[in-house]
Amino acid sequence: MSQAVNDLIKKVAEEAASEVDSTPEPKLSVEDVKWPIDVKIGRGLEGAIAATSKIGYVNGQKGWLVYAGYNCFDLAQHSTYEETAFLLLYGKLPTSKELSDFSAKLVRHRSIPESVVEVMRHLPVKEAHPMGILRTAVSAAGNFASDSDNVSVDAEREVSIQLIAEFPTIVAAIGRIRQGKDPIAPNPDLGHAANFLYMLTGEVPDEDAARVMDVALILHADHGMNASTFTTMVVNATLSDMYSSVVAGIGSLKGSLHGGANERVLYQLEEIGKPENTLAWFKEAQKNKVKVMGMGHRVYKAYDPRGRIFGPLAGLVSDRDPDVARLYEVAKEVDRVVSGELKDKKIYPNVDFYSGLVYKALGIETPLFTPIFAVSRVAGWTARALEHLADNRLFRPRAIYTGETELDYRPISER
Amino acid sequence: MSQAVNDLIKKVAEEAASEVDSTPEPKLSVEDVKWPIDVKIGRGLEGAIAATSKIGYVNGQKGWLVYAGYNCFDLAQHSTYEETAFLLLYGKLPTSKELSDFSAKLVRHRSIPESVVEVMRHLPVKEAHPMGILRTAVSAAGNFASDSDNVSVDAEREVSIQLIAEFPTIVAAIGRIRQGKDPIAPNPDLGHAANFLYMLTGEVPDEDAARVMDVALILHADHGMNASTFTTMVVNATLSDMYSSVVAGIGSLKGSLHGGANERVLYQLEEIGKPENTLAWFKEAQKNKVKVMGMGHRVYKAYDPRGRIFGPLAGLVSDRDPDVARLYEVAKEVDRVVSGELKDKKIYPNVDFYSGLVYKALGIETPLFTPIFAVSRVAGWTARALEHLADNRLFRPRAIYTGETELDYRPISER
Numbered sequence: 001m002s003q004a005v006n007d008l009i010k011k012v013a014e015e016a017a018s019e020v021d022s023t024p025e026p027k028l029s030v031e032d033v034k035w036p037i038d039v040k041i042g043r044g045l046e047g048a049i050a051a052t053s054k055i056g057y058v059n060g061q062k063g064w065l066v067y068a069g070y071n072c073f074d075l076a077q078h079s080t081y082e083e084t085a086f087l088l089l090y091g092k093l094p095t096s097k098e099l100s101d102f103s104a105k106l107v108r109h110r111s112i113p114e115s116v117v118e119v120m121r122h123l124p125v126k127e128a129h130p131m132g133i134l135r136t137a138v139s140a141a142g143n144f145a146s147d148s149d150n151v152s153v154d155a156e157r158e159v160s161i162q163l164i165a166e167f168p169t170i171v172a173a174i175g176r177i178r179q180g181k182d183p184i185a186p187n188p189d190l191g192h193a194a195n196f197l198y199m200l201t202g203e204v205p206d207e208d209a210a211r212v213m214d215v216a217l218i219l220h221a222d223h224g225m226n227a228s229t230f231t232t233m234v235v236n237a238t239l240s241d242m243y244s245s246v247v248a249g250i251g252s253l254k255g256s257l258h259g260g261a262n263e264r265v266l267y268q269l270e271e272i273g274k275p276e277n278t279l280a281w282f283k284e285a286q287k288n289k290v291k292v293m294g295m296g297h298r299v300y301k302a303y304d305p306r307g308r309i310f311g312p313l314a315g316l317v318s319d320r321d322p323d324v325a326r327l328y329e330v331a332k333e334v335d336r337v338v339s340g341e342l343k344d345k346k347i348y349p350n351v352d353f354y355s356g357l358v359y360k361a362l363g364i365e366t367p368l369f370t371p372i373f374a375v376s377r378v379a380g381w382t383a384r385a386l387e388h389l390a391d392n393r394l395f396r397p398r399a400i401y402t403g404e405t406e407l408d409y410r411p412i413s414e415r
Numbered sequence: 416m417s418q419a420v421n422d423l424i425k426k427v428a429e430e431a432a433s434e435v436d437s438t439p440e441p442k443l444s445v446e447d448v449k450w451p452i453d454v455k456i457g458r459g460l461e462g463a464i465a466a467t468s469k470i471g472y473v474n475g476q477k478g479w480l481v482y483a484g485y486n487c488f489d490l491a492q493h494s495t496y497e498e499t500a501f502l503l504l505y506g507k508l509p510t511s512k513e514l515s516d517f518s519a520k521l522v523r524h525r526s527i528p529e530s531v532v533e534v535m536r537h538l539p540v541k542e543a544h545p546m547g548i549l550r551t552a553v554s555a556a557g558n559f560a561s562d563s564d565n566v567s568v569d570a571e572r573e574v575s576i577q578l579i580a581e582f583p584t585i586v587a588a589i590g591r592i593r594q595g596k597d598p599i600a601p602n603p604d605l606g607h608a609a610n611f612l613y614m615l616t617g618e619v620p621d622e623d624a625a626r627v628m629d630v631a632l633i634l635h636a637d638h639g640m641n642a643s644t645f646t647t648m649v650v651n652a653t654l655s656d657m658y659s660s661v662v663a664g665i666g667s668l669k670g671s672l673h674g675g676a677n678e679r680v681l682y683q684l685e686e687i688g689k690p691e692n693t694l695a696w697f698k699e700a701q702k703n704k705v706k707v708m709g710m711g712h713r714v715y716k717a718y719d720p721r722g723r724i725f726g727p728l729a730g731l732v733s734d735r736d737p738d739v740a741r742l743y744e745v746a747k748e749v750d751r752v753v754s755g756e757l758k759d760k761k762i763y764p765n766v767d768f769y770s771g772l773v774y775k776a777l778g779i780e781t782p783l784f785t786p787i788f789a790v791s792r793v794a795g796w797t798a799r800a801l802e803h804l805a806d807n808r809l810f811r812p813r814a815i816y817t818g819e820t821e822l823d824y825r826p827i828s829e830r
Contacts, residue, residue: 025651025820033815035440036455038698041463043450044652044808048463054818069819095830115537119555122530122537128558135659136558139551140534143543149671225814227653234649235663237459238642238670248646248663255653256564257809315670363526384814393459394672399640399799403506404484405440409493415510 002211005265006077008312009215016308021062045397050230055088055383058117063302067222068092072305081192081217082106083378085164088222088383089157102161103191109165110186110195113144117173117183125177127334129256134371135247137170139164142243151239153390159242159279160382167378171371172199178367193217196375201363202311209320209362212313216358219306219351220373222380224299228252228259229377229384234395236385249381250374259370262356266293266327266366269357271313275333282337294353295338296345311335314354318371331357417626421492423727424630428488431723436477460812465645470503470798471637478717482637483507487720494790496607496632497521500579501546501638503798504572517576518606524580525601525610528559529554532598540592546669549786550662552585553578557658566654567807573658575797582793583607586786587614593782608632611790616778624735624777627728631773632764633683633719635788637795639714643667643674644792644799649810651800664796665789674785676769680709681781682744684772690748709768710753711760721766726750729769732776739776746772 033052041047057066065072068087075084079093082103086094094102119140125133145159173183176199184199193214197205205213222229232249236242253259272281285292297304318328335349359369448467458463472481480487483502490499494508494809497518501509509517514571534555540548560574588598591614599614612618620628647664651657668674687696700707712719733743750764774784 027820028815028817030817033817036457038464039456040451040456041454041456043466045460045463045465045810045812046808047451048460048812049459049815050442050812051814052817053814054816057816057818057820064820066816066818066820070824071821074824078826083827093824093830094827096827099827103553115539118537118553119534122533123555123558124530129562129656132554132558132562132656132659133663136534136551136554139547139554139662140538143538143547147544147547149675151671189667199774225812227649227809227811229813230810231646231649231663234642234646235666235670238667238668238673240670240673241544241547244547244666244669247550247554248650248666251650251655251663252653252658254659255650255655256566258653258655260564362765393461394461394642395645396642397460397463397465397640397645399463399466399468400443401469401472402443402448402467403472403481405442405472405479406486407484409485409489409507409508411493412498412509412511412514415508 002207004208004316005211005313008316009073009077009309010311012312013077013128016073016305020064020302021255023062025059032382041374048397050225050395051233051388053384053387054091055387056224058224058299059186059300061301062298063300063305065223065305070346072219073309075218076215076309079218081214081221083313084218084221085379089160094265095323105161106165107186107188108194109162110169110188112166112169112173115144116140116170119247120173120177125174129254129375130174130178130367130371131250131259133174134170134374135250135254137174138166138243139247141166141170142241142242142247145243147241147243149239151241151389153386155286156242156389157386160386163242163246163382164378167375168196169199171368171375172196174371175200175365175368178365186376197362205362207314212317212358213362215309215313216355217376219309220376224385227255228383232381232385233388236390237394239392242382242385245383245385246378249377253370253374253377259373261293261352262359263369265352266356266360268293269327269330269334272330272334275329278330278333278337282341292334292338292352297350300348300350301346302346304350307349307353310351310354310358311349314357314361316356320361321363324357328357417622419623419731420626420630420728423731424488424492424724427724427727431488431720435479435717435720438477438604440474451477463639463808463812466648466803468799468802469506470802471795473638473639473714475712476716477792478715478720480638480720487634488724490633491630491724494633496629496636499633499636500794503794504575504801520576520579522601522603524577525584525603527556527581527584527588529638530559531555531585535592536590540589544669545589545593545782545786546591546665546674546789549585549789550665550669552589553581553658553665554662556581556585556671557656557662562656562658564654566656566804568801571657571804572801575801578657578661578797579793582790583611584614586783586790587611589786590615590780590783591781612777613739620777623731627732627773628777630694631770631787632726634724635791635793637798639777641672641673644796647800648803651804652807652809654807655796657800659791660800661796664792666790668785668789674788676708676767677774678784680767680783681771681775683708684742684745684749687745687749690744693748693752697749697756707749707753709765710749711762711764715765716761718763719765722764722768725766725769725773726764729772729776732773736774737777739772743772777778
């Protein structure tokens with residue numbers, strides 16, 4: 001693993017440790033949660049409780065992101081995406097043996113059926129939304145996977161591992177076909193993140209690039225009950241198969257209220273153009289109520305821990321691409337100006353603010369950013385769908401009918 | 416329209432009118448619903464309120480099914496699927512001009528891109544679950560449809576009409592390819608239901624068959640906040656596109672807790688084999704706590720109005736296929752025995768009990784039953800997704816974290 005990247009994250013983690021509120025959390029067990037629960041429910045199921053979970057925890061007040069007990073600074077520093085995915089799927093960190101078995105399984109499932117590539121060749125890959133292509137390719141792959149009406153958690157977990165393995169291959173193929181190039185077969189000697197970059201660019205990445213990608217995947221693997229995770233769980237709870245569930249999750253992540261923010265950050269940085277334009281741009285944005293993309297977060301009132309890590313990562317790789325170097329200077333200034341001007345509101349860079357620059361520096365084109373989010377998040381999607389499946393309950397909220405009930409049907413000639 | 420079918424439904428409707436509780440419903444307007452609302456919430460969002468709606472209403476105590484103000488007996492008797500879809504999408508019955516414009520639009524969108532057929536040819540159509548193939552084909556078609564990140568209700572309604580038009584073509588193509596035959600191009604001179612049967616069987620259906628199919632599509636078009644409808648709304652509320660939303664709905668309908676019951680009814684009727692075996696079979700089923708498929712319904716405590724209509728429809732078409740004629744006799748006996756034995760529990764045939772026999776009599780193979788459900792329900796899915804989009808709110812329930820929060824990361828060698 002790259003020493004430069006790990007040293008950098010270690011430094012960020014130490015800084016964070018001195019700033020983040022580390023008051024221990026009150027412990028809550030499943031038994032403490034007594035259904036049914038009295039809640040005030042708003043539109044969009046605001047305030048509703050969909051499930052209990054041991055998979056991931058976000059404390060936005062404190063700036064904590066925890067996967068199955070481990071905070072994301074530790075995981076970013078010491079873990080790999082493979083290990084993190086294992087943690088989410090099994091609820092514990094693996095032993096050496098478990099990790100090598102799990103990694104071998106991922107390697108084995110990396111190849112997608114040739115027919116899925118053929119399917120992609122019949123789609124307008126260059127013109128259509130890459131998330132639409134991803135949705136279709138994953139759906140196509142599902143028809144070749146094991147699929148039984150008698151679903152079991154263990155069988156669906158195996159299907160989940162297959163999905164986690166196939167996602168990078170599919171997204172890399174989309175990237176290649178978009179550029180008029182042929183997809184590249186996976187390299188079994190490379191780790192999950194390095195192999196992804198290899199299949200995308202055709203070059204084995206250096207240690208820094210591979211580790212930065214790995215950390216990016218770790219940091220996006222789960223984030224509470226977000227819309228795509230909830231979608232995946234809703235589909236899975238009908239006892240549908242995991243491919244159907246994940247395909248639905250892709251559809252949600254495609255929505256502009258959910259995915260795509262780091263793309264929009266890059267477009268905004270391009271719009272600002274130069275560091276010295278920042279203050280004027282920001283004043284204008286405030287006047288016109290234009291949102292500053294990538295700054296602030298609905299959940300985090302403290303510094304988004306992922307944003308903390310992505311900033312320095314962007315600095316580390318920015319000199320790989322002169323465009324990124326230029327935009328990174330703009331980004332730092334936007335970060336400084338916005339954080340400063342909105343000090344009272346505690347607005348910090350979120351995960352999306354610097355991640356686009358990181359991906360761009362690694363040679364990834366902007367339209368692939370949301371598919372890459374999916375490459376990572378598929379671990380969280382499947383882990384939470386499996387957790388719910390183990391004690392399954394169909395999701396069945398109701399609607400309140402506010403229409404007419406007794407209209408007389410009149411023939412069309414009388415309307 | 417077939418006089419025989421309409422006379423029969425008229426008779427059913429008159430019988431129902433004399434039995435169904437027709438006490439007027441208390442009126443509720445959107446303004447009466449004051450968010451946030453105090454509720455008791457159970458697992459699976461039981462008791463939660465996801466939205467208000469004017470699109471459809473089910474009163475299970477009374478045995479009412481209402482679409483935008485009109486009860487399903489009136490619609491089954493007088494309406495067509497095209498008109499019903501218009502009613503759901505626009506909230507009112509169309510004028511002659513509106514209906515002919517709407518129908519023309521449906522006809523225009525019936526053809527699917529040749530590439531989508533090519534995609535299907537690369538899938539294991541004969542072996543895989545037909546809902547997985549449908550999911551993939553609809554997803555593929557989405558890449559050829561208009562798709563903007565700036566979604567509007569009007570634009571998405573046009574996309575919805577395209578989806579409603581494409582579904583029968585895709586499902587018929589699946590049916591053909593499953594049988595090793597070539598898909599058949601739509602016939603613009605036929606109505607929605609008749610054209611579907613034509614594309615599936617290669618023969619223009621007679622009036623009775625076309626009307627029976629039409630009624631079947633009308634009766635499945637919407638049914639409250641079921642799992643696939645909710646799924647479609649959840650995805651759409653991220654401001655994703657309507658194809659992504661509907662693809663997710665297909666995934667939910669594939670789940671054995673949701674779709675597929677009428678398939679299972681047929682298998683059960685085959686298992687019983689003869690009318691005279693029914694009582695012994697039922698006693699054994701009760702002893703072993705085996706569920707009688709297609710009898711009773713979670714929501715309906717009164718007779719499911721769709722079940723009321725499908726029974727006589729099955730009788731009307733049963734002599735078209737000796738197998739159906741035989742199974743219909745078994746079904747009638749199961750209906751009689753189970754309704755009689757469980758009289759106190761008010762167990763009646765639901766929509767799934769006789770619908771499979773109807774489809775089989777029309778020459779449709781059993782694995783296509785759930786895709787046909789989708790051919791109809793896509794109207795309800797899109798209508799409710801559009802209704803929510805008009806006053807959009809992301810669906811964002813929360814999870815209660817019951818795991819650890821401060822575990823120490825130990826190196827793998829120490830685990």
